[in-house]
Amino acid sequence: MTPSVTTQREILKEHLAKTITLTDSEFDHFFSYLKPYSFKKGQNIISEGDHVACEYFVLNGCLKTFYINKDQKMFILQFAMPTWWASDYGAIYGGGIATVNLDCITDTDVLCLTSEDRERLCKENYQLEYFFRWRSNKGYVAQQKRLLSFMNNDAKGRYEELMKMYPQLYNIVPKQLIAAYLGVSRETLSRL
Amino acid sequence: MTPSVTTQREILKEHLAKTITLTDSEFDHFFSYLKPYSFKKGQNIISEGDHVACEYFVLNGCLKTFYINKDQKMFILQFAMPTWWASDYGAIYGGGIATVNLDCITDTDVLCLTSEDRERLCKENYQLEYFFRWRSNKGYVAQQKRLLSFMNNDAKGRYEELMKMYPQLYNIVPKQLIAAYLGVSRETLSRL
Numbered sequence: 001m002t003p004s005v006t007t008q009r010e011i012l013k014e015h016l017a018k019t020i021t022l023t024d025s026e027f028d029h030f031f032s033y034l035k036p037y038s039f040k041k042g043q044n045i046i047s048e049g050d051h052v053a054c055e056y057f058v059l060n061g062c063l064k065t066f067y068i069n070k071d072q073k074m075f076i077l078q079f080a081m082p083t084w085w086a087s088d089y090g091a092i093y094g095g096g097i098a099t100v101n102l103d104c105i106t107d108t109d110v111l112c113l114t115s116e117d118r119e120r121l122c123k124e125n126y127q128l129e130y131f132f133r134w135r136s137n138k139g140y141v142a143q144q145k146r147l148l149s150f151m152n153n154d155a156k157g158r159y160e161e162l163m164k165m166y167p168q169l170y171n172i173v174p175k176q177l178i179a180a181y182l183g184v185s186r187e188t189l190s191r192l
Numbered sequence: 193m194t195p196s197v198t199t200q201r202e203i204l205k206e207h208l209a210k211t212i213t214l215t216d217s218e219f220d221h222f223f224s225y226l227k228p229y230s231f232k233k234g235q236n237i238i239s240e241g242d243h244v245a246c247e248y249f250v251l252n253g254c255l256k257t258f259y260i261n262k263d264q265k266m267f268i269l270q271f272a273m274p275t276w277w278a279s280d281y282g283a284i285y286g287g288g289i290a291t292v293n294l295d296c297i298t299d300t301d302v303l304c305l306t307s308e309d310r311e312r313l314c315k316e317n318y319q320l321e322y323f324f325r326w327r328s329n330k331g332y333v334a335q336q337k338r339l340l341s342f343m344n345n346d347a348k349g350r351y352e353e354l355m356k357m358y359p360q361l362y363n364i365v366p367k368q369l370i371a372a373y374l375g376v377s378r379e380t381l382s383r384l
């Protein structure tokens with residue numbers, strides 16, 4: 001069920017409060033730039049080749065960022081659960097054109113922020129600039145951990161690490177998607 | 193040869209100018225917080241378990257960030273060539289204690305910035321906050337590309353991608369370190 005505006009505000013406010021302290025009017029101003037969208041399970045948000053102008057803050061549900069190679073094999077780069085942000089950041093900070101895809105594993109409600117508005121808000125308010133720097137740093141560190149896990153662990157080790165970090169994924173995400181995240185076949189995963 | 197202070201300033205100034213525009217006095221202020229260090233080939237800068245308080249801007253030479261697993265196998269997370277930044281960012285933005293190592297592939301000159309100073313400088317000057325956010329975003333996107341390359345390509349594809357992106361590595365970095373970056377044995381690399 002799509003959360004009410006009050007609930008949307010609460011979720012975002014609590015998320016920001018972990019990193020920065022905004023006054024009520026500063027928060028209201030930030031919130032006014034965010035547009036709510038409801039997507040259905042399976043619905044596509046970004047497709048390879050799209051011009052990418054937005055990033056998405058997940059209120060409820062679950063998204064996946066993924067890449068399909070020339071042999072039609074899917075690789076999952078990221079799951080995005082409530083209070084996570086998702087987009088094609090390569091496009092946002094690079095050429096603007098998507099090289100990966102973003103779609104919905106379940107019905108999902110998001111708040112959408114355009115890159116143009118994010119940059120304007122960051123210029124206006126030092127704290128938001130700090131917030132987005134902090135978020136990017138956390139993302140960088142998480143990616144590095146994942147890369148190391150990929151290099152250092154076998155499929156079983158990667159699966160155990162993932163389930164330890166995000167046990168909630170087990171109930172939300174179909175097994176073939178977890179396999180695509182781990183870079184193994186569905187059959188290999190079921191043997192773990 | 194250790195670069196003169198004038199050359200150090202020029203390298204850093206040009207690096208910053210790609211992203212932000214500082215006045216001379218703003219640049220001088222930033223530069224005053226950076227401490228030059230000269231390291232010898234093979235010298236260790238960060239070891240697993242160290243408290244990490246600094247990040248390093250490479251002026252010349254080449255560094256590597258790496259992890260050694262319990263079987264003494266080395267995995268290289270990052271090379272850092274001139275104008276790249278290196279540290280254990282997991283420690284810097286997490287618990288403070290290094291989980292990876294940083295050392296010198298060649299004699300290397302760096303400028304060192306403490307986390308405390310970086311945060312102070314970012315608070316003082318919006319443009320530096322913007323610079324470090326931008327840098328972190330670029331790092332995030334590069335990590336994502338590398339992860340995708342790891343999932344999608346075999347060793348040959350990963351090697352070709354690396355050499356296309358950073359052809360200069362071929363002359364600077366010994367082959368066994370390129371193998372450790374690609375996650376293959378030295379023997380596999382020599383067959384590519």
